[in-house]
Amino acid sequence: MAADISRSAESSLDQLAKEFPQQVRPLVQKYCADCHSAKKKKGELDLTLFHTADDIRNATRVWQKVIRQLRDGEMPPKKNPQPSADERKRLINWTEQFVLADAVQRAGDPGLVLMRRLTRAEYNYTIRDLTGIDLRPAKKFLEDSVAGEGFANTGEALFMAPDLIPKYLEAARQVSAHAVLTASGIRFSPSNNPHDWIAEAAQRIKNFYARYTDRNGRLPLADYLDTTLRYRDRDPSVSLSLEEFAEQRSHTLGRKLSAKYLRILWTAFNDPHPTGVMSDVLRQWRASKTGAEEGLHVAAAHIVVANSSNPGAGMTFGVPVPYGIPDASGNTADQGFIWGSGSHVVVDFGTAKMIDRVYFVSGYGGGKRGAEMEVSHAAAPAGPYTVPQGGTIQYNTLIGGGVLRSGGEAPDSTGYYQYRFKPATARYWRIAMVRVTDGHMPRTTSIHFGPISDVANISGLQTRLWKINGQDNHLIGSIGLFGSHVMPLDEESGMPRIYSDEYASFAKLFPVAACFAPVIPVNRDVTVQLSLRQDEALSRLILDEREHQELDRLWDDLQYISQEPVEVLYNTKQFVGFQPADRIQNTKRFSAMIPSLEATAAAFLQSVRASEPRQLTAVIDLAGRAWRRPLAETEDNELRQLYKTLRRKQKSSHEDALRGVLTRMLVSPHFLYRIERPAEGEEAVILSDWELASRLSYFLWSSLPDDPLRTAAAGGGLQRQDVLTTQATRMLNDPRSRALAIEFAGQWLQFRAFDQYDGKSESRFPEFTADLRSAMGQEAADFIMEIIRNDRSVLEILQADYTFLNDELAAHYKIPNVKGSSFRLVEGVSQFGRGGILAMGSVLTKQSGALRTSPVLRGTWIVETLLGRDIPNPPDDVPQLASDEVDKDRLTMRQRLERHRADAACATCHAKIDPYGFALEAYDPIGRLRDEDLLGNSIDAHAEQKNGKSFEGLKGLQTYLLENQDEFIKQFCQKLLGYALGRAVELSDEPLLADMQMQLAQNGYRFSTAVLSIVKSRQFRKHRSRNHPLETSL
């Protein structure tokens, strides 16, 4: 089909060419050649150069201009002899047909796409996607200028000079300084400081733990227990596995629940023969209801002893800290445990027949205290919980004490409760603090049963904590809290007696903490170790196999980066050296550790060396990404050779040699330039898949291809229309397409880098702050991004009822009800005079003077930028306009400009520009709506065109532009094509542009339509062959 068109075009070209000497040239000689001669060259044009039609084919742009001038009646000038209507028509028609036939014949010519260096922006985006970190090393690069259709990604604007090389070298070195060597390869960090890398590796582990635990390493037991209840009580008609249920709950809760743990819990709760504490637990579980005020998480407080450092906070969840062991934040609890509301202890009285009192001895802590205690007992571990029988609760304070339930005063830091009762036959008693009445019950040191005579001396009491003494009037038993169950103490050792069947199964299921979450222990003492790994419980209960391996990898990583085995050895040796002479035992103990530490360190260093080749390979793999194509074998070898050279000749360390290879990779022309190597052949040849992938990613993302795109390229099918469509659609939906909004639309519509605009007087416009500038720039970028991401009609650029605002910009626009500094889509803005590019602060501000509006600037922007019309140059002696609105004559801007337009010479051009600018007069120099200008003249936003038609204000302007939407669409297509190809649009592109416009019209003007047309076109997929005739002339 294309060949047919081409053939018919060729024949009509021949036909038309024959007509030129007789029918066309004489007209040119007669009416044009006087001024447009070799000697006079008016307007730089010498039309006598065109002897044959073929000459025209080399300058079709010029002749397009000729057509326009003839058609508009601009040429010949009015005072010169005019061709007859028929002659004019003949001239126009012939030229149009000829130019069109030429374009058709050349249609699809990829054009001269000059090899392009990465622009400054592209360099930054590429590094971001290559390393995963937004390093922005191109800070010191010069701003790029533009060429072609007005974009910086045009080859001609991108040059290289010796003075730029040091900047590229420095940028490359900077990037490689951020490379972190890991056990398996390399990674990049936002920091170039090794200490930060260690912290990052630790943070990755912490983040892993945080998926399942809180910052103290504790599991959200309430959620898990609650889930088991819900599962138990679920609608039986719905068939759902526990795993599926877990996933649903995870979704609802917004945190991941481990299906594995739920399964374990579920099995435990359905155990037909629970023992020990577990029977207690099961009883509670069976009795609990979901959704009730006191759900299981409340009951759970009774199963696992709740523990809170701030008991006043209510039913919080936690686990008591056993005696003497620091808790997760490194604080050593003051001996004993923390006892808060909801806590309970289950006491095993063993064979004791009579209990006189239960003392709760408080430790340290201030404030008033008071509590309601509940004592109940059970005959056997599984028993009812009933109301206490008899006895009184007495609270005796010691040295000040706290508030009594039944009276008594004096706040102090110590005190104890007494509870006097007679036991029933029940061996097991449950004593719970139901509610804290005042302040909180601080930490207790122990619970004692039986009379205690000597309570005067708390510290004395504490020394007897774990001991049993005396007979009458003595302590029957003392307990410590361990985990969530009260253990009787062993008589001899004073240590808690753990009956494996009573406690162990419970402890296994409900560990104090699933992991040591801080990873790096912080305490006041000297530490030999850098990190502490205690996550056995997490692995056992929570993690599946894949996660466990992931966790192991993260720990390997931390070890590797921190070089822990080497550091520990060193630290230990130091530690030994610091031991005082009389601590010979310590010295011996630590010295004994050294041989095994040495062995570990040696093994570690060996594995480090073994990982060196892996890291070199990783760097070379990175080269394949950075150069946007697979490396040739010779290139792979050469990089390895460079590594060797750096190590041997320059005596670099392994790390430095790797960084040298990285630097070299990033200064190579393969990185800095987008290289296309066309084969030899006839007119145009297809690009390789890798080259096409690169064009696609730099078009839509201003960056290198990602993995799915690389896979498509490697698969060899990227030239196919369906594959291209899939990829391009995917890429438009990706957040990285924001680069298209900023680089393409930002340059075309000139809002790019608006936050750096500084053309306004600070004294006249103090409101025009840096934050406001930044907000205006973001509004435009977000708006275009919306059109791209949601594939909206590009006509919305001209008119839309929404925009993007934060509170500051909304206040500037006087749009109410926008709170908060983050940007969001806001609908219904057209009633406030906003919506679309014409009403955006960035455009209105930039196209204004420092003190006043400029209808000429705004009009020119609309006409040239949005509609693509040509505006002739102003003459040399353009008259002056006052810089300020505050004019001594008190005229409005319009009136002053109208004064100038009284001059006919000015009016010819200004009639084509000013009306559009006038329509926006209601917007002041920083884009605010106004009814009056600075002198109090009321705003007149009326626009009157040359042909007599007129419109009013923003709405009128938008209507007008939409009525002429073909011009806008054509301009949009032309600009997008120029941006995609990195060159100026040529006549040979006209058929493609026409097709694009047609496709857009048929598809609701959706943005992706234009992109897909371009991506599938010959111009995009091909390159002029290496020996193309036009290549030899520039």
Next chain:
Amino acid sequence: MKKLRLRTSRRTFLRGVGASIGLPWMESIPAWGNDTMPHPSGEPPVRFACVFAGNGFASKHWWAKETDRGLELGPVLAPLEPHKDKLNFIRGLYNPNARGCGIHSCMTGNLLTGLRLASGGRIRAGVSMDQMLAEQVGHATKIKSLVLGCEKPYAGIHVGYSMLYSSHISWSGPTTPAPLELYPAVAFDRLFGDGGVNHADSSVLDAVLSDARSLRHQVSFSDRLKLDEYLNSIREVERRIQDAGRDKRLEGWRPITDKPTMKRPDDGIPQDIDIHMRLMSDLMVLAFQTDTTRVCTLKLNNDHSGMRFPNLGIDHIIHHLLSHEDDNPDWLRVNQYFLSHLARILKGLDAVQEGERTLLDNSMILFCSSMLTGSHDNNQLPVVLCGGAGGQLKTGRVLDYLGNDNRKMSSLYLALMDKAGLHLDQFGDSTQRLAEI
């Protein structure tokens, strides 16, 4: 016998092969003429600088008159009063290829090249005279030339020409602008440090050079020219590394000191425009004084400049728009402000004694703009030529070329290049140097 490494070997080779090699900066030179090596002598070398200010000057106040008591300077030039005996005020010169194409960008990019600029989004300007000179005399100094600026380039196309032309007047190749250095610290490092490259980078540079060489055969013809920009840049940097520490001057004159007398400027671009201009001016003087380079171009701002001057209390209007208010007294103040920086440069140069003459006497400082006034009239350009070019330039004159047949800027450039020892038959659009210069 010490092996003298002559630069002629390379130049002779190039002369023989001509333009077909495809080295970008060779293309627009049709003939070499009688080029000469800098003669080893006891004489200090001639330095050349171009100082550029955009958008012209206040029409009524840009003048100078010859009187019996020496030059009388108009208000714009008043800051130059202390040095008026060492300058020439030149009227009537223009750049024919900068006319009839529109305004601003197309008038500026070729200010120092004299050729027609490519329009319509294409980039081509020709080699500029400062870079031509740098190629000739730059081999004897640590760096060939310094190209400094105080304002960022603009991205955009203005009336059909890329605004690259408004910010770049130095071109090392017909399509290759010399990059504008905006960072004072980077310029300082290039002059007095290793400029960011040293021996440790050699392996890397060798490797990427061979990347480029093998690529050359695989890309299209036009791409080869772009690749050559890269190739030559790497080669040039490698040459600098090799030459580092080596004094390339032949026997004869030496500067008094090659150490900097100012401290290294802070990193980054100064926020205060006054500080920025001063630092760049001082760097130029220092560079000449230490003979670190003999060619420098300093753009105080761009054509079409958006600069504002809070330090002068003129912050409500940008430079470009102010230039359109010819009668506004603020415009005169801004002009004088720019001239005060030129005066600072002249003062700095004149304070350095080089034998019987001062460094200013040994220099030629070309101060100009791409239009006479803000109304884009470039039928004649504002030109002040300061310094004595080592005694070869008579000063204290007003030279008026308006009405002459030969009043091209390119003709001036031919004459100036002569003074530095580069004798060309043709440059830009001229084949006839100005006799009076």
